[in-house]
Amino acid sequence: MKIIIAPDSFKGSLSARQLCEAIEIGIHNVEPDAEVISIPLADGGEGTVESLVMATGGQLHQTVVQNPLGNLVQAHFGVLDDGVTAVIEMAQASGLPLISAQDRNPLITTTYGTGQLIRHALDLGFRRFIVGIGGSATNDGGAGMLQALGVRLADSSGNELPRGGQALNRLARIDSSGMDPRVHESTFVIASDVTNPLCGPNGASAVFGPQKGATPFMVSVLDKALSRYADVIAQTTGTNIIDVPGAGAAGGMGAALLAFLGAQMCSGIQLVLEAVRFSEKIQGADLLITGEGKLDAQTLSGKTIAGVASLAKEHGVPVVALCGALELHPAELDQLGITAAFSILNRPATLLEAMRHAGTWTTQQTEQMIRLYRQIGVIR
Incomplete structure (x- = not known):
């Protein structure tokens, strides 16, 4: 049997x-x-690093990052057995379990810690990334991640925006000239099975915001903020990200990875199933x-x-x-x-x-x- x-x-x-x-x-x-x-x-969310590292005989690297509210937490990323591919799990740095239920507020939570995880892997010499983007407590469109990597988000007066999704309503300019140049030497694959667009009734805020503590009013505020964000991204990069399938994954993290890191979208579960040689083991x-x-x-x-x-x-x-x-x-x-x-x-x-x-x-x-x-x- x-x-x-x-x-x-x-x-x-x-x-x-x-x-x-x-x-x-x-x-x-x-x-x-x-x-x-x-x-x-796992399908890109919590447990993706563990699954891939166990399946390939890889290793874990520990570091300290900021959680969605800016408090310091221990987090890890994985390295596959090829020794060159880093696996970043968004849930490790920006995940819902990292903050208590009463403190969940997607107006202010940030993906900054996920950017810190990427930066730490860059420091160690890694240039190939798999980024699992499930289980987040955030709705900032990946703006915090970009800020951690050196991108400047400013309002109409030139002042840098604070972190969090609500602040994107005041976004006027994105300056990516300060982005860590090592990002441009790297390749990124998104592990996600979410196909939601960035905005609208099927978008990040409407579908996933309530799970992260968003009231109906917050959902409206955040959806408008991400729409504004998409407009400025289009002005900055020439990429119209708003309706791209998967751009709304993880509170819009998909949008930032696609537009600024040149990431390729991949089915999270298919990626994991291939890594663990599932078809072979089920025979x-x-x-x-x-x-x-x-x-x-x-x-x-x-x-x-x-x-x-x-x-x-x-x-x-x-x-x-x-x-x-x-x-x-x-x-x-x-x-x-x-x-x-x-x-x-x-x-x-x-x-x-x-x-x-x-x-x-x-x-x-x-x-x-x-x-x-x-x-x-x-x-x-």
Whole structure:
């Protein structure tokens, strides 16, 4: 019996690696002799560095950067086994978990720390970058990152703007002449599965702003700010970024990377799946167990589970998904190629309680699932 475990994280409670461990315990409690291969995954957000470094036998580099509110935090970036490719995870420096719920304010949060991570990697000689841009607490269009790399954003009086998305409403000029020249010696690949444009009803502020603490009024302010930002980017670079798919990823970080760093957009989950040699490892498997915190409409748009299920289908391997919240209908699960999906919750619970017991409940739900599969003869 061969079972592949390939989940994303349960954000805020279990990393992808911890989720793999909880699922593996549940399998071996029922089938102690099962061959289990754990492949923790990510799609550009939290856990991307860990997944790629583990998959390639790379290394982590630690440093200190500013978090979204400007406080100093420990962060790391990864280096792949080729020794020349640095993997920057935006969530490490500008991620939502780095600030408490009551302090989340996308009007003022900044991506400055992500720029510091890039600069630190440049200092160490790296010139090839993969930048994972998920899980951010920011809505500043990547302006803070640009500021950390030497770009000057000024108002109509020539005064440099403070950090944060709201300040972009006063943006009049972008001066990139001071950008770290090593950026122009480098190549950047964006790992993201978000295709949202920068502005509008499907843009960064409207779709992702509320997750970062934005009220409806804040969403309106931030959307206008990013529209202004796009206008000045067009004046500065000749690039009309506002409607480019993916420009709205991570609060508009996609726009800055595309317009100023010459980045190439790449599917985050496909990049990770190739790095971990997923197609090779899934051959001959009897079952694949995946999962993420919530199965919803965003799952359908190309997140981790969609990528995993697509490859599993090619190899004829049934897929079961575990999650905290299940919001997809059976027809949508069929669309993804998922045989069945189960919430790990075993009773009514608050979000905090569910997060606290996520590991134990995942193990228990896995045990029940494997018992059922064994009883009906799917697993022998």
